[in-house]
Amino acid sequence: MRHIPEVRRRRLGDELRKLRQSASLTSGETARLLGWHQSKVSRIETGVSGVKDEDLAALLDALGISDPQLRALLSALAGTSSGGPGWWMAYGGVIPPQYRDFISLESQARTARTLETSVVPGLLQTSSYARAVTRAALEGLPAATVDSLVDVRLARQEVLRAAKPLELHAVLDEAVLRREVGGPEVMRDQLRTLSLLAALPHVRLQVLPFSAGGYIGLTGPFVIFSFPHITDLDLVVLDHLTNSLYLERKEDLEAYCAAFRTMQAHALSPKDSLDLIAGIGDGA
Structure with missing residues (x-):
């Protein structure tokens, strides 16, 4: 997982926390749904750590987020390829x-x-x-x-x-x-x-x-x-x-x-x- 600017990690974490609260789930309940430790959810929501492609997809599924544009935007903020790899990745070198x-x-x-x-x-x-x-x-x-x-x-x-x-x-x-x-x-x-x-x-x-x-x-x-x-x-x-x-x-x-x-x-x-x-x- 590549480095993501701190500003984007924090913004992503804020939005994921709001989506979790809108789904009436606690961080502990979300962690249990995913088989994670609660600290992992907390680290993602506070922007302390980034989130892998598969983890973001699983989290959005657990929160009931199906809108493709919203998922693509959150994926872009996370720097993941969940919404499909961007064309610019071919120029990574x-x-x-x-x-x-x-x-x-x-x-x-x-x-x-x-x-x-x-x-x-x-x-x-x-x-x-x-x-x-x-x-x-x-x-x-x-x-x-x-x-x-x-x-x-x-x-x-x-x-x-x-x-x-x-x-x-x-x-x-x-x-x-x-x-x-x-x-x-x-x-x-x-x-x-x-x-x-x-x-x-x-x-x-x-x-x-x-x-x-x-x-x-x-x-x-x-x-x-x-x-x-x-x-x-x-x-x-x-x-x-x-x-x-x-x-x-x-x-x-x-x-x-x-x-x-x-x-x-x-x-x-x-x-x-x-x-x-x-x-x-x-x-x-």
């Missing part, structure tokens, strides 16, 4: 555990709210742009590894084409549009692709123009994930060069959600944002 965790959360989320201050969000990148970003951010990688990382980036974009697609709300600093990544032709193609994707009904794209001056998100990019079925499970992810930081405290979530609303209010409207993108693309 290329992408680090933190990135696999991020992708598993993204694949189960209902909504993603993201601020980007330097580059186009991964879900909206073209292959050429993704390749240029990867080469610049991770210098010296073998060509085959770069190819695999680009494949992963493009495969992630399937969440926007699913039957129930991810709702993406993206706020981009104008610098994202003007930073020439990969050369003029790569950038022109990327800007055209942004315009096409922004026209999708489940994608809302806004640009924070230079004229807006300083703003609260200047300290760095972030993503807020929201999930179906489970309330109060919003999760903030801060991406760093070698790691990802998960924020779960209510105060942190409220601060980032409020910051995102503020940036949306100061950003150009989706229509004006598209006009700006088109204008920059024409001049590129």
Whole structure:
């Protein structure tokens, strides 16, 4: 069983405890149903330890949880393959555990709210742009590894084409549009692709123009994930060069959600944002 971020273990434990209480079962009764020691149930519910694939499936069966989406989400939080192995597991030798965790959360989320201050969000990148970003951010990688990382980036974009697609709300600093990544032709193609994707009904794209001056998100990019079925499970992810930081405290979530609303209010409207993108693309 691989390492799972503590924030996810605690969140999973909280939800399993609520489901057990809704089923009117004590931890001792649940343990007896499963043939476990009560301490095992307690360790899982408090997030002290993770849970194996087969144990999570058995626990959800004992609690009467049959909804496939809820089971899949809980499996994603647990980092198990109970809902079927994610496609990203095939890239286990290329992408680090933190990135696999991020992708598993993204694949189960209902909504993603993201601020980007330097580059186009991964879900909206073209292959050429993704390749240029990867080469610049991770210098010296073998060509085959770069190819695999680009494949992963493009495969992630399937969440926007699913039957129930991810709702993406993206706020981009104008610098994202003007930073020439990969050369003029790569950038022109990327800007055209942004315009096409922004026209999708489940994608809302806004640009924070230079004229807006300083703003609260200047300290760095972030993503807020929201999930179906489970309330109060919003999760903030801060991406760093070698790691990802998960924020779960209510105060942190409220601060980032409020910051995102503020940036949306100061950003150009989706229509004006598209006009700006088109204008920059024409001049590129």
